Amino acid sequence: MPNPFNQQIIEEFRTNGGRVGGPFEGARLLLLxxxxxxxxxxxxxxxxxxxDGADRVLVIASAGGSPQHPDWYRNLLAHPRVTVENGVFTYEAEALVLEGAERDDVFARAVEADPGWAEYQAKTERVIPVVALREIPVAGPPSFAASSPGEAVKLVHRAFRRELALIRQEFAASGTALxxxxxxxxxxxxQGLHLHHTGEDTALFPFAAGRDPGLAPALDRLRDEHERIAALLEELRRAVSAEDADPRTVLTEVDRLTGELEAHLAHEEEILVxxxxAASASAS
Structure with a gap:
């Protein structure tokens, strides 16, 4: 029988493109x-x-420190192929339970980000499992949680805005350590922004130009913005990857990227949506 609390979150998640309120407001959440x-x-x-990179995410089977594993974990042990909804895309994934040092390293990362995981581990004798969900590549376009191509663009943009906001909040809480x-x-x-802009440059922009040749100057400007954002992404990568990375320096790069990206996304929506x-309406 469906859990009423979970069902309410599921419905809100699907209605609002991955955004929910209550105890999960502002959290990274997916539907598994x-x-x-x-x-x-x-x-x-x-x-x-x-x-955890472009093609996989990590989930932790804490069950709030319960003595027993959560049902979803027992299910994926029996059937490792799962479906993931992240508010923008729905995709199939292979679930891999991390073992040994890899599990311990990832769990330590999670505890560093949120000490609540250590509290859950202290409450139970079982070793709380960590699971990697790796997307299974498929041919053809992705499955969007959107009713139209224009809405799909706005959903993707909203996800990038939300992730940047979360990262800035995490910097605010991180203190002097990165x-x-x-x-x-x-x-x-x-990685995600690079892949997104590459897809736009190679597929979406040529499609838009084919629909309306008069858009050429606007699309050239969007490509120029992609180049500026690519340079900012490289600066952020360098700052983050430095062995002695200073959180203040990295946050400065995050802020620079945020300002440029916000303006670009708004401009892109104005041009492309x-x-x-119109293309979707003419095809229906």
Missing amino acids: TTTGARTGTPHTTPVAYYP GAQLRINCLTLC PVLE
């Missing part, structure tokens, strides 16, 4: 759908996650 170990039926659970997970959050953001909506 597993196949029941005994029943074979799908079960969807909201789960907190950590970024934690390992915060470094990875920054580097994953850089009407073209994509």
Whole structure:
């Protein structure tokens, strides 16, 4: 029987493109759908996650420090193929339970980012599992949680804005040390933005130009903005990757990127969304 609390979060998550209120407001949250170990039926659970590169995320089977593993964890042990919804995309993933030193290193990263994980571990005798969810590549366009191409662009942009806001909050709470997970959050953001802009340069911008040749000057300006953002991403990568990285220096680069990116996203939506909506309307 569905958990009413979880069901409310699931509905809010899907309605608002991954944004929820209450105890999970401002958290990195995904919807994880597993196949029941005994029943074979799908079960969807909201789960907190950590970024870990462009193609995988990390989830922790804490169950609040319960003596038993959560149901979703037992399900994925039996059926490692799962479905992930992140508010923008829905994709299939392979679940891999981390073992040994890799598990310990990732859990230590999580504890450094949020000491609550250590409190959960102290409450139970079981070793709390850490699971990597690696996206399974598929041919064709991604599955967007959007009703139209224009809305898909806005959803992606909203996700980048939200991630930047979270990273800035994490810097505010980090003090004088730059934690390992915060470094990875920054580097994953850089990877994601690079891939997003590469896709726009090679596919979306040529499509828009084909729909309206008069957009050429505006698209050239957007490409120039991509180049400026790429330079800022490189500066952020350098600052984060330095062995003696200073959080104040890194935050300065995050702030520079945020200012440039906010202006770019707003400009891009102004140019591209009407073209994509018109194309969608003519195709329907």
